[in-house]
Amino acid sequence: MKRFFSLLLLMFSTTVAGGAHAEKADFEKPTNVEANQMAYDDVKQINTFTGNVILTRGTLVMHAQKLTVSQDPAGYQYATLLAAPGGLATFRQKRDAGPNQWVEGQAERIEYDGKTEIVKLFSKARIRRLEGTKPTDEVEGEFISYDSRAEFFTVNNTPSGENKVGGGRIKAVIQPRTESKGK
Template sequence: MKRLLSAMLLIAGLGALTCVHAEKADATKPTNVEADQMQYDDVKQINTFVGNVVLTRGSILMKSNKMVVTQDPAGYQFVVMYAAPGSLASFRQKRDGGPDQWIEGQAERIEYDDKNEIMKLYSKARMRRLENGKTTDEVNGEYISYDTRAEFFTVHNTSGGDSKPGAGRIKAIIQPRADTTKAP
């Protein structure tokens, strides 16, 4: 019975972790990119930025060594960010629901599908939820898929997006939530 209760509490905690609301106002903001170099292929609609790449759009901040942006005929963008050897690409975005709530992630490669609003983190993947400057929840694995629309993510122990026995372990740290229904 004690194991069942512990498992139920862990599942409830993970459910709270997946409730990550990205700031909706970011969608209406202009995208600004800084890099050491840029190449643009107008025919293929591919833009490549290389060297200390920094992308900002509203509260979104993305950093990598190389970023490739492909645009489809409907105007949706697919972004792939690559880390420099020995480092990690990263993103950070303000969340709706409070004045100081953030989601951030790091990995060797990060892909973002603008049309489906899915972020995929590959190799040494890590996502954290922050509130008032403090980490409230954190997950680590070789692969994280984060669906920003459904507010749902999965974590796997291989960078191929699946889990295999003996391939390593994922890790989740879920902080206790304050009970706001009790009087002080």
């Protein structure tokens, strides 16, 4: 169970754009999961939370209709967050990039691969970096993949992760950086 909670924090402990990491103090906080139901299969190493799932650990808050975590024989863990029909799974976490810096994301499905340390957001995917409540950068597409080891992300126009002609457009908004005078 301890590995399960470590995975969930690790899953969203890096920002998708820019290389600034999530608040380090979150690693020292307890993890709380609320859901309508939980099932754990010790033989298959699968833990499933369903029904209005809310996970909190320090500044990290995740919402989904269903959260499934599995572990392979080598001990690597994999997690999937699923939204309710017509909804979105979400996460929000403070970043160590400075005071009041946040990252938030949403998609119909969010997956984390503990072996490769890659986070994938499928269908109606969006990642935003914020300073307080003001967005600083934002990317949208049908698929976003983030490699936390390489601090590299891609945004594609189909939920399969491929770019296809006629498959839609991606969107990126990059705000100008201004330095505050008097700091």
